[in-house]
Each structure stands twice: as structure tokens, then as C-alpha cells.
Amino acid sequence: MDCCSSGSRNGAGGGEAESSGGLRRWGGRRKTKEPMRAKEIAHVEKYLQADLKTFRETALGLAPNSAQIQRSADTCTATRPSRPPTVRIRTIDRSRRRDATRIEAGRGMQQKPAAEAIMEEETEAEEVGMAQATAAAASAGLAGLGFWAAARRRLAPDDPFFAAGDMERELLAKHAALDLSEDERYQLEKMDVASANTLFCPISGCGAHLDGLDNFEDHYSTRHTASCSVCWRVYPTSRLLSIHISEAHDSFFQAKVARGFPMYECLVEGCGVKLKSYKSRQQHLVDKHQFPKSFEFFKKARPSQHQRHKNQQRQTVYKGEETRETLMDVDGKNTRHMNWRYRRQQHDPNELKENENNCKEPKHNEMEVDKQVDELTSAVSKLSTADSTPSSISFGHRRSRGLTFVPRSIRQNKQVSKAEPK
Amino acid sequence: MADDSASASASPSPSSDSPHQHRRDAIKSSVHSTAGSRRREHAVAIGKERREALIRAKRVCRAPLSGSDETEMEEGDMVIDEEKACLEAKTVHAVEELKSALSNQGKGSQKKKIEVLRAMRHLLSQSEVPPVDAAVKAGVVPLLVQYLSFGSPNEQLLEAAWCLTNIAAGEPEETKSLLPALPLLIAHLGEKSSILVAEQCAWAIGNVAGEGAELRSKLLAQGALRPLTHLMLSNKGSTARTAAWALSNLIKGPDPKVANELIEIDGVPNAIIRNLEKADEELATEVAWVVVYLSALSERAISLIVRSSVPQLLIGRLLSSDNLQLLIPALRGLGNLVAGDGYMVDSLLTVGNNITGQALSGLIKCLKSDNRVLRKEASWALSNIAAGSFEHKKLIFASEATPLLVNLIANAQFDIRKEAAYTLGHLCVVPARSAEPPNIIVEHLVSIVDGGALPGFINLVRSADIESARLGLQFLELVMRGYPNGQGPKLVEMEDGIDAMERFQFHENEVMRNMANGLVDKYFGEDYGLDD
Numbered sequence: 001m002d003c004c005s006s007g008s009r010n011g012a013g014g015g016e017a018e019s020s021g022g023l024r025r026w027g028g029r030r031k032t033k034e035p036m037r038a039k040e041i042a043h044v045e046k047y048l049q050a051d052l053k054t055f056r057e058t059a060l061g062l063a064p065n066s067a068q069i070q071r072s073a074d075t076c077t078a079t080r081p082s083r084p085p086t087v088r089i090r091t092i093d094r095s096r097r098r099d100a101t102r103i104e105a106g107r108g109m110q111q112k113p114a115a116e117a118i119m120e121e122e123t124e125a126e127e128v129g130m131a132q133a134t135a136a137a138a139s140a141g142l143a144g145l146g147f148w149a150a151a152r153r154r155l156a157p158d159d160p161f162f163a164a165g166d167m168e169r170e171l172l173a174k175h176a177a178l179d180l181s182e183d184e185r186y187q188l189e190k191m192d193v194a195s196a197n198t199l200f201c202p203i204s205g206c207g208a209h210l211d212g213l214d215n216f217e218d219h220y221s222t223r224h225t226a227s228c229s230v231c232w233r234v235y236p237t238s239r240l241l242s243i244h245i246s247e248a249h250d251s252f253f254q255a256k257v258a259r260g261f262p263m264y265e266c267l268v269e270g271c272g273v274k275l276k277s278y279k280s281r282q283q284h285l286v287d288k289h290q291f292p293k294s295f296e297f298f299k300k301a302r303p304s305q306h307q308r309h310k311n312q313q314r315q316t317v318y319k320g321e322e323t324r325e326t327l328m329d330v331d332g333k334n335t336r337h338m339n340w341r342y343r344r345q346q347h348d349p350n351e352l353k354e355n356e357n358n359c360k361e362p363k364h365n366e367m368e369v370d371k372q373v374d375e376l377t378s379a380v381s382k383l384s385t386a387d388s389t390p391s392s393i394s395f396g397h398r399r400s401r402g403l404t405f406v407p408r409s410i411r412q413n414k415q416v417s418k419a420e421p422k
Numbered sequence: 423m424a425d426d427s428a429s430a431s432a433s434p435s436p437s438s439d440s441p442h443q444h445r446r447d448a449i450k451s452s453v454h455s456t457a458g459s460r461r462r463e464h465a466v467a468i469g470k471e472r473r474e475a476l477i478r479a480k481r482v483c484r485a486p487l488s489g490s491d492e493t494e495m496e497e498g499d500m501v502i503d504e505e506k507a508c509l510e511a512k513t514v515h516a517v518e519e520l521k522s523a524l525s526n527q528g529k530g531s532q533k534k535k536i537e538v539l540r541a542m543r544h545l546l547s548q549s550e551v552p553p554v555d556a557a558v559k560a561g562v563v564p565l566l567v568q569y570l571s572f573g574s575p576n577e578q579l580l581e582a583a584w585c586l587t588n589i590a591a592g593e594p595e596e597t598k599s600l601l602p603a604l605p606l607l608i609a610h611l612g613e614k615s616s617i618l619v620a621e622q623c624a625w626a627i628g629n630v631a632g633e634g635a636e637l638r639s640k641l642l643a644q645g646a647l648r649p650l651t652h653l654m655l656s657n658k659g660s661t662a663r664t665a666a667w668a669l670s671n672l673i674k675g676p677d678p679k680v681a682n683e684l685i686e687i688d689g690v691p692n693a694i695i696r697n698l699e700k701a702d703e704e705l706a707t708e709v710a711w712v713v714v715y716l717s718a719l720s721e722r723a724i725s726l727i728v729r730s731s732v733p734q735l736l737i738g739r740l741l742s743s744d745n746l747q748l749l750i751p752a753l754r755g756l757g758n759l760v761a762g763d764g765y766m767v768d769s770l771l772t773v774g775n776n777i778t779g780q781a782l783s784g785l786i787k788c789l790k791s792d793n794r795v796l797r798k799e800a801s802w803a804l805s806n807i808a809a810g811s812f813e814h815k816k817l818i819f820a821s822e823a824t825p826l827l828v829n830l831i832a833n834a835q836f837d838i839r840k841e842a843a844y845t846l847g848h849l850c851v852v853p854a855r856s857a858e859p860p861n862i863i864v865e866h867l868v869s870i871v872d873g874g875a876l877p878g879f880i881n882l883v884r885s886a887d888i889e890s891a892r893l894g895l896q897f898l899e900l901v902m903r904g905y906p907n908g909q910g911p912k913l914v915e916m917e918d919g920i921d922a923m924e925r926f927q928f929h930e931n932e933v934m935r936n937m938a939n940g941l942v943d944k945y946f947g948e949d950y951g952l953d954d
Binding site for chain 1: 719747805859885888934
């Protein structure tokens with residue numbers, strides 16, 4: 001799959017995410033809710049339709065790299081053709097757990113059941129730790145997922161596991177070890193560790209070829225952490241990020257919702273359904289895609305310790321924030337604590353500015369934002385991958401007002417749509 | 423390729439035999455340090471080819487065999503930086519000489535034959551990069567086959583076999599070129615041959631066997647196994663050693679047939695035992711490798727070996743030797759035995775036996791080693807013991823191994839971390855009846871988690887390798903289920919475990935997705951954190 005050849009896909013959707021890093025700090029939360037001009041609305045409406053369709057078609061077919069604008073230097077290395085989107089998010093339904101019959105018995109288990117002491121200890125731990133009705137039933141639900149199997153593992157003599165030892169044997173026998181410099185030794189070692197471990201990125205739809213397991217982390221952090229520069233939530237695909245951004249930071253989106261348009265897209269690739277509210281989308285996921293009821297696309301995160309420490313320096317919270325948040329978190333579970341490290345609770349852009357840029361005025365925020373957006377846009381335009389996108393486009397006089405950003409695909413569609421109505 | 427002083431220190435401890443013994447593989451070389459440092463520089467500019475050449479299971483013969491009465495002590499003969507074209511020209515010339523000498527008759531013809539053979543041999547053994555390709559292309563192999571004909575004088579056979587040895591040590595195509603010579607090489611292994619000739623032929627055969635499975639089966643079909651085995655029983659140390667090495671190449675599979683055959687040959691088990699017990703480290707090393715392959719491939723061999731004194735001898739060597747060359751096969755042999763036959767863990771290494779404590783000490787010694795191969799394979803072996811009985815787990819847990827493993831899972835390279843993970847996890851569970859989750863040994867789990875192993879497991883969850891990720895998730899399940907007072911989820915959260923698990927939402931592997939999602943749902947669901 002070549003993420004760079006998006007011409008035929010009309011500037012494929014996705015990849016419109018904000019970059020992390022450089023723009024992470026800018027406030028971005030739209031506090032003003034000025035009405036948009038009708039013309040603007042009509043424009044964007046059309047493109048949004050087109051864009052959502054494109055999202056559906058292409059989101060997971062893209063290298064999520066497109067979301068990482070700041071790391072524009074990386075070239076796409078995906079080598080497998082994109083597969084039809086098959087991601088199912090959180091498909092475990094709690095109610096089915098009790099019926100699970102796929103149980104992975106430990107292989108080659110030879111040992112008799114544990115001594116009583118252990119049983120007692122473990123039962124205690126279970127009682128204390130479990131929230132489920134019966135430990136056994138709950139565990140049975142997980143059984144299909146694989147418990148730790150304490151069993152012997154035998155390896156064939158030509159297993160790559162032994163390659164290092166074989167190499168050492170031959171080097172020593174040839175007394176060549178002496179003549180190898182440190183650097184050479186290191187290279188040989190690296191060759192050994194890496195060679196057995198060439199693989200493909202396991203994130204659905206990515207298909208990138210990785211040279212060694214060490215490289216996976218790098219790859220993952222550059223290509224599968226599309227992060228929202230507004231609230232720093234991270235998503236592993238640009239499609240989900242774009243959905244998030246639309247839903248959480250886009251007042252235009254909210255405007256459409258308010259007018260009764262079904263805007264909340266189903267999260268599952270290829271489904272295509274759109275619902276009118278966050279809650280109904282949630283319900284759709286549960287009903288049609290067997291998502292667990294606890295799944296929450298937009299979560300209130302408990303900030304990490306680091307974040308909490310920083311947050312202590314905050315002073316005020318905008319009222320606008322609260323309204324927004326209640327609007328978003330329809331389930332009302334405001335106390336849910338999830339440690340999404342990239343999410344700051346009670347996001348306060350003003351505070352951010354104070355902390356980082358010593359800027360106190362909201363107006364300055366926006367100007368700062370504009371400036372950064374411009375920088376980003378120009379940087380982005382130099383990128384080779386067509387999926388990189390500017391962080392915002394501007395309509396009319398109020399630059400980047402009312403739209404946190406709009407995907408490049410929309411901007412491109414703006415030019416193209418007349419020729420190719422979607 | 424070291425200079426003399428270096429080679430003396432690098433080689434295994436010289437045996438009591440002839441002083442040339444230890445220089446079996448060393449190149450006779452200049453004593454001058456400049457030559458040495460030049461070689462070192464040359465070596466530093468190492469290319470992929472050379473790397474591959476180094477890793478090959480073939481060995482170039484650079485010096486006369488020990489006990490040979492080659493009196494010419496050539497000095498400073500190590501030829502380096504020789505122009506490739508020049509070398510090739512010499513080689514072609516040498517081949518021509520070989521050819522013409524064959525047809526010589528009468529007085530002095532024998533002497534001439536030796537001369538030309540020697541010239542060829544020098545080219546093939548003293549050049550830093552022997553001109554094997556040029557020689558083969560010039561048609562040297564069929565000529566050498568003629569020089570190997572029955573009844574030829576020993577010296578001639580020796581030189582011819584030596585040339586063939588070094589040709590076989592080259593690239594795969596070059597090794598394959600020896601096919602016409604195989605029957606004769608095998609024949610000259612016979613007990614009526616001069617011991618030196620037999621040894622040199624064994625070396626050549628070892629190189630051929632080191633090339634690949636195809637050539638191995640050819641050699642076996644032509645009957646190489648028995649005569650080689652016989653040589654391994656020889657009293658002459660270097661012969662036994664060469665034969666053992668050649669055998670290890672011959673039986674390494676992947677077809678287990680040969681290994682099965684070997685163990686059945688009369689005298690082999692005893693020879694193995696005798697050599698592991700008494701022989702010098704060089705010989706013991708090669709015999710240990712034979713044990714490695716026997717124990718990896720042959721069920722029959724394993725069951726015989728575990729009931730013999732071999733395990734004890736391997737453990738003894740593991741404890742007493744500091745020679746990396748010997749430690750590697752001793753460790754791996756032990757690992758193979760432990761992995762391959764339940765008898766080892768269930769009956770032989772029962773807790774309370776001396777041997778068990780010794781085995782553990784030996785493995786711990788390897789865990790502490792500077793060498794990563796030892797650390798890695800010891801972790802693997804230990805993991806298989808930790809998969810044993812509850813007593814085994816207690817024994818290992820209480821030993822030095824646990825903190826070492828916790829350190830490894832945090833700091834070592836990926837492959838070692840994985841093995842350490844296996845071991846640590848095994849220490850924490852006792853399998854339950856099937857269809858039930860394993861029982862957790864809470865004391866061990868708490869200690870290991872408190873000791874700082876959790877980040878290491880979470881790191882594995884983030885790995886691209888499915889097996890490791892699964893391992894990590896399984897361990898997290900143990901922690902979240904079994905850590906007392908319901909603290910497990912919190913601990914996992916603090917180490918960014920949730921984040922690691924949530925990566926799997928979009929993983930292409932459905933089993934992994936379900937597993938991770940299941941854990942997150944179960945332990946970080948609606949009720950999580952409400953008590954805070």
C-alpha cells in the first residue's frame with residue numbers, strides 16, 4: 001500500500017489530524033460560538049459529506065503516518081496492499097463472557113493442582129479484586145483469551161533462538177573474535193537479534209514492514225499515535241482521530257448536530273451508519289457491533305501524575321469548557337478515570353499559555369494559534385505524502401474560526417467536487 | 423587470524439599434547455606486530471561476506487595437523503593484501519602443475535607430485551582469502567580426486583585432503599564442487615588409513631557436512647557415519663576432536679534420522695561420557711555439541727542420555743569451566759535435555775537432590791555472565807524448570823535467579839527479556855485443572871511485581887511480536903487478578919498498562935484484540951476508580 005499515491009483517491013480522507021509535538025500546546029478550544037454564515041455552512045456541509053465517505057473508504061487503508069505531520073521526514077514504508085477494513089473495536093460483550101467455551105487449556109500441563117495454601121491465597125485475592133459475580137464465570141469469559149500456561153517449551157536445533165550461540169561458536173572456533181572490533185561485534189549482535197524478527201506492523205491496515213523489534217516502537221510512535229493537538233488524545237488511526245476532532249472540537253459539527261443532521265459516525269470501518277447523537281451512536285455500537293456497554297469513545301481521562309502536577313498550577317476553568325464537556329459526555333459518567341496520558345482533564349488553554357508562552361489573553365491565544373497554524377500549514381505543504389494536511393483552512397475573514405480544522409480532503413474536494421460529485 | 427601471542431591466549435588451554443595442538447585453527451603467521459595490527463585494521467573493514475564466512479560452520483585448515491611430521495616451519499608466511507589477480511594467476515598455474523605432475527612417471531615424479539600439491543596447499547591455506555573460486559574454476563577438484571587414489575603415499579593423500587578441506591570451507595558452490603571426492607574421502611577414514619590422513623579427511627567431510635542438509639544426506643548415504651564415529655573413539659585427542667566436530671555437523675538435522683542412528687552405534691554413549699568426564703576442554707566442547715544435537719533431535723538419544731551420567735557431567739562442566747566455547751554447548755545441551763524430556767525435571771532434578779542445586783547454580787552462573795548467549799539460553803533453560811513442580815518454583819524463586827531475572831526483563835535485549843518473562847511468569851502460577859484459570863502463587867507474584875518486573879511485562883505488551891505481547895497480557899491478567907487487595911489494576915495503570923492494552927483495540931489480530939479488550943473491560947470498567 002502506498003500512502004503517498006493518493007491522487008486517485010481524491011486526497012483521501014484521514015490524515016487531517018493535528019500534529020502532536022509542535023502544536024500540542026496551543027489552546028484551540030473554541031469558546032466562542034458565533035453563527036457561521038450560511039454560505040460557509042453550505043460549503044462545508046457538502047464537503048463534510050464527501051469527507052465522511054472518503055473516511056469510510058480509505059481510513060484504515062492509509063498509513064497512519066499521515067497523521068503525524070511533524071514527522072514529515074518519515075516516508076511511508078507500508079508494503080502490503082491495504083486490506084479491507086476489518087477493525088472491530090472492543091468486541092467483547094460482557095454478557096457473553098459467561099458462555100465462552102473457547103478455553104485455552106495450558107499446553108502440556110503436567111502439574112497437580114496447587115497446594116491448599118495457594119488456593120486460599122488466591123481465592124482471597126480474587127474476592128478482594130473481583131467485581132464480577134463469580135470468579136470462575138468471569139475467568140471463563142477470559143479463558144478464550146489465554147491464560148498463562150506454565151509449560152515446557154522445546155526448541156528445534158535450527159530455531160533462530162539459537163542463532164546467536166551458533167554464531168558465537170563459529171567465531172570462537174576461528175579465533176576471529178579477536179579481530180573483531182567493538183563495532184563489528186555490535187553489528188553482528190544486532191544482525192542476529194534483528195534478523196529473526198522482521199515482521200509487519202500488526203496494527204490493522206498498516207502493513208508496514210519492520211526490520212526489527214526495536215524499530216517497532218519507533219514506528220508505532222510515529223505512525224500510530226495520531227494525536228489531537230487540541231486535547232492531546234491519541235488515536236491509532238487517522239480516521240478515528242478525525243472523527244474525534246470533528247465531534248469534540250468542531251463547532252460546525254455541533255451546529256449540524258443541533259440542526260438535526262446525523263453526524264455521529266459509526267466507528268466501525270465499513271459500517272457507514274451515522275447517528276444523531278453521541279449516545280445513539282454508542283447504542284448502535286453496542287447493538288450492532290457488540291461493543292461492550294462500557295466502551296466510551298470520548299472519555300474523561302484522569303490525568304497522569306505528571307499532568308496532575310501541572311494542573312495544580314491552573315487557576316480558572318472556563319465555563320465554556322464545562323458546557324462542552326457535558327455536551328460531549330452524554331453518559332454523564334464524569335467520574336470515570338482512565339489514564340489516557342495524552343488527555344488533560346479540565347483543559348484550560350489559557351493556563352497552557354501561561355505556562356508555556358506567558359500569554360494571558362484569549363485573543364493572544366488565537367493569534368498564536370493562527371501563527372502556529374500557518375507555520376504548520378507551510379511545513380505541511382512541503383510534505384511528500386498527500387495525506388498530510390494543513391491543520392486548518394480558513395473561510396472568509398475569520399481565519400480558522402469556527403473550525404478547528406478541516407481535513408485536507410475537504411479542501412481538495414472543494415476544488416474537485418464540482419467535477420466529481422460524490 | 424591473530425598473531426602468535428594473541429592466538430596463544432585466545433585458544434583453549436593447550437593440552438598436554440604437542441605444542442601445535444592448540445594452533446589447529448590458527449594461521450601460522452608473522453610474529454611482527456605490524457602484521458598483526460594490519461590484519462586487525464583489515465578485519466575492522468569487515469564486510470558482509472566476511473561476516474558470513476565467519477559464521478559458517480566450516481573451518482579452514484591453516485596449519486599442519488598435530489603429530490604430522492611436517493618439519494617446514496614456515497615463518498612469516500601469512501600472505502595478506504596480495505593482489506587478487508596475482509593470487510589467481512598463481513592458482514591457475516598451480517593447477518596446471520598439478521595436472522602435468524599427474525602424468526609424470528619415473529624417478530622424482532612422486533617428489534614432484536608432493537611439491538605441486540604443497541604449492542597448491544600453500545595457496546589455499548596461507549592466503550588470507552584463499553583463492554578457492556579460481557582453483558575450482560581451473561578444475562582442481564577432479565585432479566585432487568586422482569591424487570586421492572588408493573595406494574597413494576600418505577603424504578600425498580594428506581596434502582590432497584588438505585586442499586580439499588579448504589576448498590570445502592568456501593562458498594556453498596565451492597563446497598558442492600567436492601561431490602566427486604566424497605567417496606574417496608569417506609574411504610580414507612577407514613581404520614587402515616594413517617591416522618593423520620583420516621583426520622584430514624574427517625575435516626574435509628566436516629566442512630562438506632556444514633554446508634547443508636542436502637550434502638549431509640549425501641554423505642550419510644555414502645556411509646560416512648560409522649567411520650567418523652570410529653574416529654571419535656580414537657585415542658588421539660585432535661583426531662577425536664575433529665571427528666566429533668564433523669559428526670556434530672553431520673547430525674544437526676533437520677532430519678532426526680542420523681541422530682537416532684548415531685546413538686545406537688556401539689561405543690558412542692560411552693565415548694560421550696568418557697570424553698565429557700575426562701577430556702580436555704577442546705575435545706569436551708565438540709563432544710558437548712554432539713550431545714546438543716542428539717538431545718535436540720533424537721527421542722531415543724534423550725531418553726538414554728538423561729538416564730546416564732551425562733546430565734551430571736554437563737552440569738559439572740558448566741560449573742567448573744570458564745571457557746565460553748565449552749559453556750555454550752554444555753548449557754544448551756542441558757537446556758535441550760530439560761526441554762525435551764520430563765524425566766529431567768520430574769525425576770532427575772528433583773528438589774533436594776544435589777544435582778538440582780548444582781544445576782541451578784550453573785544456570786545462575788550463566789545468568790550473571792557477560793555473554794548474552796549464556797544469559798539468554800540460561801533463561802530459557804530456567805524457564806523450563808520453572809514450569810515444573812511447585813517445589814521447583816519455590817526453589818528457583820528463593821534463589822539468586824529471581825532478582826537477576828527481574829533485572830533482565832527490565833534491561834536486557836528483547837530476546838532475553840522474553841525468556842526472563844517466561845521464567846518469572848512460570849514462577850507465579852501453578853496450572854489448575856483444564857478449563858480453569860491457573861492458580862496464582864501470590865507470594866511470588868507480589869515479590870516479583872514489587873521487585874520491579876511489571877514495566878518489563880508491559881513493555882512486552884507493546885512489542886510487535888505477538889507471542890511476547892500475549893505473554894505480557896497474560897502476566898497482566900495474573901497481576902490484576904491475583905495481586906492482593908485489588909491493587910493489581912492500579913499498579914498496572916501506574917505503569918501505563920492501560921495504554922499498552924488499548925493499543926490492541928486496533929490490532930489486526932482478533933485474539934489479541936479480544937484479550938486486551940477483555941482485560942481492560944474487566945478491570946478498568948465502569949466501577950474502576952470509584953473508590954478513589
